[in-house]
Amino acid sequence: MDKLTIDNFKEMLRNALVCVTERSDEFSKLDAVLGDGDHGTAIVQSMSALVATADKGTEFKSMLNDMSFSLMLEISGSTSTLLGGFFLGMSDHAAGTELDAAGVKAMFAGGLAGVRKQTKAQQGDKTMMDALIPAVGAIQACDSADVKAILAAGAEAALKGAEATVDMKANFGRARNYGERSIGYADSGASSWSCMFDAFAKAL
Ligand SMILES: [Mg+2]
Numbered sequence: 464m465d466k467l468t469i470d471n472f473k474e475m476l477r478n479a480l481v482c483v484t485e486r487s488d489e490f491s492k493l494d495a496v497l498g499d500g501d502h503g504t505a506i507v508q509s510m511s512a513l514v515a516t517a518d519k520g521t522e523f524k525s526m527l528n529d530m531s532f533s534l535m536l537e538i539s540g541s542t543s544t545l546l547g548g549f550f551l552g553m554s555d556h557a558a559g560t561e562l563d564a565a566g567v568k569a570m571f572a573g574g575l576a577g578v579r580k581q582t583k584a585q586q587g588d589k590t591m592m593d594a595l596i597p598a599v600g601a602i603q604a605c606d607s608a609d610v611k612a613i614l615a616a617g618a619e620a621a622l623k624g625a626e627a628t629v630d631m632k633a634n635f636g637r638a639r640n641y642g643e644r645s646i647g648y649a650d651s652g653a654s655s656w657s658c659m660f661d662a663f664a665k666a667l
Contacts, residue, residue, distance in 0.1 A: 464667065466561045467610045469523060471667060475614075476517050478666035479659040480510040486658055493651035497638040502651040505542035510659075512537050513546065523562065523570075527554030542652070544581050545591060552577015564608045571617065575599040588635040589628050589645060591652030597624040598660050611667045618657075618664035625649055625657035 464471075483490070483506045491503030516533045520526025531551035534543055556573030557566065575595060584590040586597070601620035605613045626649065633645035 464610050465608055466563055467567050467667075468561045469520060469526065471610075472523070473514075473517050473520070475663040475666040476510070476514050479662040480507070480514050482658045482662035483507055483510050483655055486655070490651045490655045490658075493648055493654060496648045497633055497641045497645050498651075501540075502542065502655065505538070505540055506655045508538055509534055509543050509546050512543075513550065522560055523557040524554050524559075527551070527557060542655075545578055545652075548577040548579075548581035549574040549595075550577070552580070562610075564610060564613060567610050567613055568603055568605075571599050571602045582635075584635045586624075587631065589631040589633045589638065589650045589653070590635050591650065591656040593628045593631070593650060594621040594624040594653040594656040594660065597621060598657075611664070614660075614664040614667060618660040621657035621660035625653040628653045 487503035487507050489503070490506055491500050494500050494502035512534045513530050516530045517526055520529065527550045531547045531554065534550070535547040553570045553574040555577070557570040562570060578592070578595060582590070582592065584592045586593055598617040598621035602613055602617040605616040607613060607616075628650040629648065630646065631650070632643060633639055633641055633650075638645060
């Protein structure tokens with residue numbers, strides 16, 4: 464497919480909600496290794512809010528902007544803040560009702576820039592950035608003009624990135640205090656963001 468329409472994008476979000484809901488217990492259990500065990504609930508609540516706002520959207524820029532602001536107003540916590548930054552960053556680099564391959568790449572690059580405004584975590588710190596940074600990198604590097612192929616490349620890189628967090632020691636935020644205990648488990652946020660990218664690709 465050479466264009467991503469706004470309806471395609473809404474379908475991607477709805478599929479992401481289905482995916483994170485199915486795996487919600489797994490995300491909470493992973494979060495409980497290093498934190499408070501609420502990540503499954505937080506990601507499902509956040510994706511639900513995003514889908515509800517997106518359903519009213521008629522144009523990429525305003526829809527993405529509205530999604531971000533209503534999410535951050537409705538739900539507090541880091542999951543909401545990071546997803547809010549992602550969709551707000553996307554809104555800075557998307558407009559109209561359909562995007563071509565270059566437009567999709569620019570939108571996802573904007574999403575990563577938006578998340579970077581909310582966290583200083585780097586790749587290797589065992590956070591959702593370990594899924595997001597490779598996913599956006601693979602999206603940029605994909606030389607296909609097929610939007611589905613571009614998103615599939617992002618999903619594959621996100622999955623590999625999330626799997627790589629199993630062997631990492633937490634190096635960011637409160638999770639740092641757990642040191643060696645964090646090794647052997649995937650990061651909950653990297654897992655849920657990789658689930659989201661996988662659902663994006665499979666929705667098309
Ligand atoms: Mg938590």
